[in-house]
Amino acid sequence: MTDVPSAEFNIRDYLRTELFPHFMCPGCGHGIALRALLWALHELGISKDNLAVVSGIGCSGRVGAYIDANTFHTTHGRPLAFATGLKLARPDLKVVVLTGDGDCLAIGGNHLIHACRRNLNITCLLLNNEVYGMTGGQVSPTTTEARYTTTTPSGNHEPAFDACKLAEAAGAGFVGREMTLQTPALKNLVKEGMSHNGFAFIEVLSDCTEIYGRKNDLGESPEMILAQKAEFRSKDYGMERDEVFQPRSLATGVLSRNDHEEYTAAYRKHVLSKASS
Amino acid sequence: MAVASAKPAPRAVARPQNVLIVGVGGQGVIMVSKVLASLCQLQGYDVKQSQVHGMAKRGGTVFSHVRYGERVYSPTIPEGEADVLVALEWAEGMRWLPYLEQKNGTVFVDTQQIVPPFACRNRHRGAVGGYVRETVADIMAHVPNSFALDALGIATALGVPKASNSVLLGAMSTALEFPPDDWKEIIERFVPPKTVQANLKCFDSGRDWALSFDRDGLLEKHAESAPLTVETPREKPDDLSHIDIEANWCKGCDICVRFCPERCLVMNDQQIAEVAYPERCTGCRICEWLCPDFAITVKTPGAVA
Amino acid sequence: MAVPGLRHHREDARGRGLNDTGIQNIQGNHACAVAAVAAGCRFFAGYPITPSSEIAERISVELPKAGGTFVQMEDEIASMAAVIGASAGGIKAMTATSGPGFSLKQENLGYAAGAEIPCVIVDVMRGGPSTGMPTRPAQGDFMQSRWGTHGDHACIVLAPWSVKEIYEQTVRAFNLSETLRVPVIVLYDEVIGHLVETLDPGSVDTGEITTRKWAGGDPAQYRPYACGEDDIPPMARPGDGYRSHTTGLTHAENGFPSQDPTTVDRVARRVLGKLARHNDLVEQVDCYDLDGAQVLIATCGITARAAKSALRLLQDKGIAAGLFRPVTLWPFPEESYREAARGKQQILVPEMNAGQLIYEIQRLTPPGVPVAGFNRLDGEPITPRQIAERVEELLNHD
Ligand code: SF4
Ligand code: SF4
Numbered sequence: 004m005t006d007v008p009s010a011e012f013n014i015r016d017y018l019r020t021e022l023f024p025h026f027m028c029p030g031c032g033h034g035i036a037l038r039a040l041l042w043a044l045h046e047l048g049i050s051k052d053n054l055a056v057v058s059g060i061g062c063s064g065r066v067g068a069y070i071d072a073n074t075f076h077t078t079h080g081r082p083l084a085f086a087t088g089l090k091l092a093r094p095d096l097k098v099v100v101l102t103g104d105g106d107c108l109a110i111g112g113n114h115l116i117h118a119c120r121r122n123l124n125i126t127c128l129l130l131n132n133e134v135y136g137m138t139g140g141q142v143s144p145t146t147t148e149a150r151y152t153t154t155t156p157s158g159n160h161e162p163a164f165d166a167c168k169l170a171e172a173a174g175a176g177f178v179g180r181e182m183t184l185q186t187p188a189l190k191n192l193v194k195e196g197m198s199h200n201g202f203a204f205i206e207v208l209s210d211c212t213e214i215y216g217r218k219n220d221l222g223e224s225p226e227m228i229l230a231q232k233a234e235f236r237s238k239d240y241g242m243e244r245d246e247v248f249q250p251r252s253l254a255t256g257v258l259s260r261n262d263h264e265e266y267t268a269a270y271r272k273h274v275l276s277k278a279s280s
Numbered sequence: 281m282a283v284a285s286a287k288p289a290p291r292a293v294a295r296p297q298n299v300l301i302v303g304v305g306g307q308g309v310i311m312v313s314k315v316l317a318s319l320c321q322l323q324g325y326d327v328k329q330s331q332v333h334g335m336a337k338r339g340g341t342v343f344s345h346v347r348y349g350e351r352v353y354s355p356t357i358p359e360g361e362a363d364v365l366v367a368l369e370w371a372e373g374m375r376w377l378p379y380l381e382q383k384n385g386t387v388f389v390d391t392q393q394i395v396p397p398f399a400c401r402n403r404h405r406g407a408v409g410g411y412v413r414e415t416v417a418d419i420m421a422h423v424p425n426s427f428a429l430d431a432l433g434i435a436t437a438l439g440v441p442k443a444s445n446s447v448l449l450g451a452m453s454t455a456l457e458f459p460p461d462d463w464k465e466i467i468e469r470f471v472p473p474k475t476v477q478a479n480l481k482c483f484d485s486g487r488d489w490a491l492s493f494d495r496d497g498l499l500e501k502h503a504e505s506a507p508l509t510v511e512t513p514r515e516k517p518d519d520l521s522h523i524d525i526e527a528n529w530c531k532g533c534d535i536c537v538r539f540c541p542e543r544c545l546v547m548n549d550q551q552i553a554e555v556a557y558p559e560r561c562t563g564c565r566i567c568e569w570l571c572p573d574f575a576i577t578v579k580t581p582g583a584v585a
Numbered sequence: 586m587a588v589p590g591l592r593h594h595r596e597d598a599r600g601r602g603l604n605d606t607g608i609q610n611i612q613g614n615h616a617c618a619v620a621a622v623a624a625g626c627r628f629f630a631g632y633p634i635t636p637s638s639e640i641a642e643r644i645s646v647e648l649p650k651a652g653g654t655f656v657q658m659e660d661e662i663a664s665m666a667a668v669i670g671a672s673a674g675g676i677k678a679m680t681a682t683s684g685p686g687f688s689l690k691q692e693n694l695g696y697a698a699g700a701e702i703p704c705v706i707v708d709v710m711r712g713g714p715s716t717g718m719p720t721r722p723a724q725g726d727f728m729q730s731r732w733g734t735h736g737d738h739a740c741i742v743l744a745p746w747s748v749k750e751i752y753e754q755t756v757r758a759f760n761l762s763e764t765l766r767v768p769v770i771v772l773y774d775e776v777i778g779h780l781v782e783t784l785d786p787g788s789v790d791t792g793e794i795t796t797r798k799w800a801g802g803d804p805a806q807y808r809p810y811a812c813g814e815d816d817i818p819p820m821a822r823p824g825d826g827y828r829s830h831t832t833g834l835t836h837a838e839n840g841f842p843s844q845d846p847t848t849v850d851r852v853a854r855r856v857l858g859k860l861a862r863h864n865d866l867v868e869q870v871d872c873y874d875l876d877g878a879q880v881l882i883a884t885c886g887i888t889a890r891a892a893k894s895a896l897r898l899l900q901d902k903g904i905a906a907g908l909f910r911p912v913t914l915w916p917f918p919e920e921s922y923r924e925a926a927r928g929k930q931q932i933l934v935p936e937m938n939a940g941q942l943i944y945e946i947q948r949l950t951p952p953g954v955p956v957a958g959f960n961r962l963d964g965e966p967i968t969p970r971q972i973a974e975r976v977e978e979l980l981n982h983d
Contacts, residue, residue, distance in 0.1 A: 014574050019830075022841065023529050024573055030533035034572025052826050057670070068830050068841065073823035075673060076832035077666065078696050084663035088670025088678065089823075091654045092628050096674065096823055114666075117659035186569035212533070225538035228570065270654065278649030 017041040030224025032209030035183035043193035055096045057086040063103030063130040080111030083118040100127040104145040119173035123266040126203040132211040140214035171259040176201025178259045182208040182231040296349030298357040303368030308445045313344035319466045320348035330355040386425035386455045440478040450486025529575040536567035608785040613748045613777045618643035620755035627653035628678035630667035635719040636775040637709035640681040661689035675822035681707035691734040696833045698738035701766040705758045709778040712964045721964030722775035724937040731915040741769045742915040744885040748782035756791040763797040776887040809840035816859040869912040870921045878907030881929040894969035935959040
C-alpha cells in the first residue's frame, strides 16, 4: 500500500494487500476483471483518494473491498442507486460500480434502467458469471439455457437476456462488453468507458469455476476461460448486432455510444442556474 | 425394515449424548450426521440435529450437531460438552476441539487436509501457513481418546476413495453403543444402491481400524516423521527468473500453467504454481494478466523491482 | 384546536408568495422541507407518495436555491439508497415517504443503522395497511418506525404535534443523526402534515446546528469504527485521504467484515448502546398537569393535541387529568414515563390505530394501575370530547 503509484502499473499499489489472498474461489474470473479495472485506473491516472467503488451483494460485491480506495459494500441490487446519491452529492469523485448478473439485472434491474436513463457520470462493471455463486449456484437472468444450477435441476428453461441491449435502449451513454480472457482489451474498454462523460455500462464475461463450472462440467478454470474465446464472436469479425440474442455468441468491444447530456451538467444548467437564492 | 422392528427400549442415559460432526463444504458432513441421526431415531431416542453450512463457497466450514437421549431440548452442543467429535478434515478438527468434553470425550479426525482460501489469510512470504500447525502427535498427547486416521487412504486401498466417509462412520461406531449391524442397515439406505457393498466394506475397515488402534505405535511413528503442517514453499533465489510468484496468494487454479505459451510454469506438489523454466520466458505477461489471484508479477528487465 | 377546518387547505407547492424569513402560514410538510434546508440538508431523494409528496415538492424548490441536489428516484428503495450514498459522500441527506413506501425503505434503513451512516427519513402516516386510505390520517406506524427493519438496530423516532414542532424536530433530527451517526425518523400523521399554521422560523429555537465528527489525523492510523469515550466513531469523508471500507456485513473496528464472536458482540453492543449513552441528547418529553392528577393520558402527535384539550374539558368536570407526550417516541423515554405515571390511578392511551403505543405503556406501568386504550381506525382524528368521555367512562366503572 503505497500512496503514490509508480509509473509502471504495479497492481499492489491499488490493492489492500493485507487482505490477501482474496476470498474468491480458485480460478474465479472476477479477479481478472478486477485487474483490468485497476489497470485502467492506473493508465487514466485516477487518484485512489478520489475513487469511490460501490458494490452490491454477491461474489461481485465482495471484490470492491480489495481496492485501496473509498469502498462501499451496499445492499443487494442497490449499488447503482447508492452510487447515484454519492455521485450527485460529490460530483468531484470518480464513481465505479461493481455488480453482478443477479445484483444488477434481477433484484437491481429497475435501478439499472434508470441509471442508464439519467446518464450520470458513473462507470458500471457488470461481472456476469451467469450464476448466483455466493448463495450456492442458483439460476440467474443470464444463465445460458439448459444449463444446470441448484434451482434448475433439469436445466434452465428460462431465456437469458442481453444486458447491453437493455442498457443501450435505456439510454446509457456508453455500452461495451468484453471477456476476461482478453485482459488488455478489457482494460482498454474500461478506460474508454471511464473517459466517457455519462453513464458507462460494461458487461464483463467472467467465469464461476467452482460452482457453475463444476455443476455443468465445463472443465477446470483454464477450459472455462478458453471457452470464452471459442464461443464468443467479436464485433470486429462482422457479427451482426441485430441477430436474435444467443447466449454465448455475443458481440464484444464498444457496442454503443450516445451524446446525451450528462446528468450533473443538465442539473447545473436546467435547475441550479435557474434557482433564485 | 429389520432395524425398525427390532426397536429396543431406549437405554436410560443420564443426559443427552452429544456428537459433533465437522468438515468443509462438499465433504459429506451432512450425510454422516443424517446417518447418525436416523440411527438414533430408530433406536427410539429423541434426536435433535442442527446444521450450519458456511458460505456455500468451496472451503467454507460445515458443522452438524447431533444430540440424542430420552428427551432432548436444545439442538446445539455447548462448548466442552461434545461426547464425540468427528472431523472430516484436519484443521476443522483442531478448530472444534474446545467443544469436546475434556476428560472423557472421544475425537475421530481424518488426517485429510483441505486448505481453504481463508486459511491462507495473513500469510506473508516465507511465513508458516495460516493453516493449523498441530500434528497427529500433538493431538494424541492432549486428548486421551483421540483417533487420527487416514480415512481416504483406507478407502482408496479398498478401491473406493469416494466411500471414505463410511470408514469414518465405522471408526466412530466404536464410540457409540449401537450394534454394527444397525449402523449398516442405515448406511444402506443412505448410499447409492450400486455402492452399498463398497461402503459396508469401508465401514468394517474403519471399525476394525479403530478397534485395533495402536496409539503408542502411531505416536512413535509420528514423533519421528515430519509434522503434518502444510509447508509454505520457500522463497526461491532465482535471479534468472523474470517471474515472481507470490506462493501465498496462489490458489492453484492452473490458469497460468496452461496459458503460458512457452510452458515456463508448472504446478508443484503443493498445488502452487512454480517457475520451472525461467530461461524460456519471453516476458509476454499472459500469466500475470490471467492470474485471478494477482500472484504473478512479470518483471520487465531493467525495471526497479 | 382548529384542526378539521384547516385540513384541506393547501398552499402553492412552489411556495410563491411566502416570505421565507418572516412569519408565514405554512403547511406541516412544507415546514419540514424548509427546516431540513435550514438544518444543512443538501440532498433529497424521494418518490411520490400521498400524503408526504409536498415535502418533495417544496424541497425541490428550496434545495437548488441552497446549491443542493433534489432527485426523484425510480422507487422508494432507490431513494433510500441514494440518501445513504449522498450521506456517505459527506452531505446531509433526507428522504420522505408514507406507510407502504416506508416499508420499502426498511431494507436500506437497516444498512444505514448497521454501517452507522447518518440520514433522516420522514414518514407521514396514513391509513393502512397497504394502500389503505392514502388521504386519511392514522398513527399505524408507531411500531414500524421502531421495528420495521430487520435485526437489532439503533434508530431514533421523533413525533412532532404541530407545524412549529415539525420544524423544530426536523432540525433536531439532522442534529441527532449527525452527532450520533444513526438514522432518525420524523414521524407524524397526515393531519399535521397538511395542517397550515402560522410559523415564524426566526422565533423557533433550534439550537446549534451540528455536523458529524470528521476523521482527522494520520490516515494510516485511521480505523473507521474505532471511537473514544463517546462511542461515536469519527467518519471519513471520501476524498480526504482515508480510503476506508464501509459494509453492511458485521465488521470490526477496521471496517472490514468480521464474524469473530467477540468482535461482533463488542461492535453490536456499542452500536445498540450508543443512544442510551447519549440519552440527554436523545430524550425529549412534554408533560402537562401531572401534579395531583388522578388520570394520565399518554399519547403523541395529533392525538396528544386532542388530549391536551381534553384536559380542560375534564377539569371542568372536576377530574384531574395529566398528559404525557413522548416527543422522542423511540427509544421510548422509559424513566420519564415511570415518573409521570407515579401515583396515577388510571392510564389512558388514545391512538389512531388498533393499539400500538399501549404495549409500551403497559410494559412500563406499575402492576395494579389499569391501562386502557381508545382507538380510532376510521381515518378520522380522535376528538377531545371522545377522550374526555372515555376517561369519564373509565372512572365511572370503578
Ligand atoms: S510472461 Fe509469458 S512466457 Fe513468461 S511465464 Fe508468463 S506467460 Fe510464460
Ligand atoms: S494463475 Fe495464479 S492462482 Fe492460478 S495457478 Fe497460476 S499463480 Fe496460482
